[in-house]
Amino acid sequence: MFNIIKADLYKMFKSRSFYLIQLVFLIFTLAIGIIVKVDVSRDYEAAQAYNIAMEEENSITEDEYYTMQEEAMIEQDVKEFMSIQYSSITMLMMAVFLAIFVCSELDTGYIKNIIPLKTSRISLLVAKNVVSFIFILVQMALGFGGAMFSTFLLAGKINISNPRELIIYLGFQILLAMSFAASIILLSYLTKSKAAVMTIGVLLAINLQSVFLGLLDSFIRFTQVSLTQFSIVTNSRLPVFDPSDYQRVLLVSIGYFVVYNIFSLIRLKRLEIA
């Protein structure tokens, strides 16, 4: 099993799509800070134009305006910027990467080289989850770097107001992302089509509730938790240390991760390689 995992990691680090997608994500994360900074500048110009138009006697100076913005920016720490990143675009990128990675194993016929190995089918699935985890970690590291850049750009300093909260937040992001990855892996083995998996991945990433989630809700009456609704745990206005909230998300996302992987294993065990 360990050897098949190593082989998949070797494949991942040799694939162009891995680096390309991470590069796009890095550009995206850096761009967020720049866009917000530009927006602030535009806000100032708009405010001045308004003041002049209204002939306000106590219109603010540019420095006063920026000071007000900086004070507001202090609330926008690294965690908040990461919550902007962990949106549809992140999962969309992961769906694209996993669709290519898993389906190409079947398209190229590489899987035929591995199948004769004992425990190959379960090993292949474990390996895909390991690859997903590494992908998520790299993406998270890039996102963290981008978030630090954004706070530095706007507030003049790297702002982590609550490290414990940030760690909890990142932990949940990994869990939710792994659950989402498990669904993409299952779709890949079911459809064996990159195009189909990417299409469904996009639909899931833009907050379309999965059928499974809807069914689960109707059976056990959880308040719906979408794998794509990261905002539930990222919204800084929520009482983030509310135990019941985290417990629910934790249980449901682990449950989805396990169920999707069980389905994938069943599919792999019965898969006849064309």
Added chain:
Amino acid sequence: MTDYILETKNLTKTYGDKQAIDQISIQIKRGAIYGLIGRNGAGKTTLLKIISGLAFQTDGEVLLFGEKTAKTSNLLERVGVLIEAPGLYPNLTAYENVRLKCIAYGINREGYITSLLEQVGLDYTGEKKTRHFSLGMKQRLAIALALVGEPDLLLLDEPANGLDPQGIIEIREVLLKLSKEQNITIIISSHILEELAKIVTRIGIIDEGKLLEEIDKDELLEKTKDKIEIKTGDVEKTIVVLEEQFGIEKLKVIDQETLYVYEKIEESGAMNKALVNAGIIIHSLAINRESLEDYFIDLTGGGSHV
């Protein structure tokens, strides 16, 4: 320990209403080069897929090295497989593709990959990605991949498919070398009969999912050799005349009125005259020139190419 490296017992595979293979039982000895011949869609690939674990039989069993594969799945690790398209990553080099499989198999010996590529004549490819390889190069790389792990048994599904004559010769030479130097048992499927006959030791002929015949190569060549077929009223007297007057030694009695003569084909006219002069009733005398294709077509009862 069994002499047979592979046995199948009443192996059957059904896809819906279609029977892909039907009660196929074969036995292959260690060190043999076994050829599976059949038309497109005859069931050759399906059979190889089931043996290699890529597909699952509907009924019957497969024994590898004397043991049932269902019970001991690690037996398949001793089998090298090349079925249909080679499983290559187009953006990796030959070395990287082989390295990938070596990692999966836990092989980390220095020089191992290079030696494999040398065996199939691909050690010169360097940084060239496999998407730029010719078909022949891809097939040779696929053989190298099948050889990772030093398998005892190689399953090759039409390895010469799509190759030019030079490519076919190269593949044949590689396989003969492997068989001779490493005593690897090879099962090779093909529809190029003449080419297969140059390499195999035993042939299984499949048609519409059924195994029609298993025959040793020498026996097949014997059956398809040029010969004179004589239908006579007195076989014993015919043999005496042929031996005394023409020195014929290579002949075979088929039944009470038929015999085959395998030498001095060009003297068939003279033989006919001599037999008639000896008072023997000759019902017919004809030269049979049966090619391997003719033999196959006669056996399968079809007229289309294999």
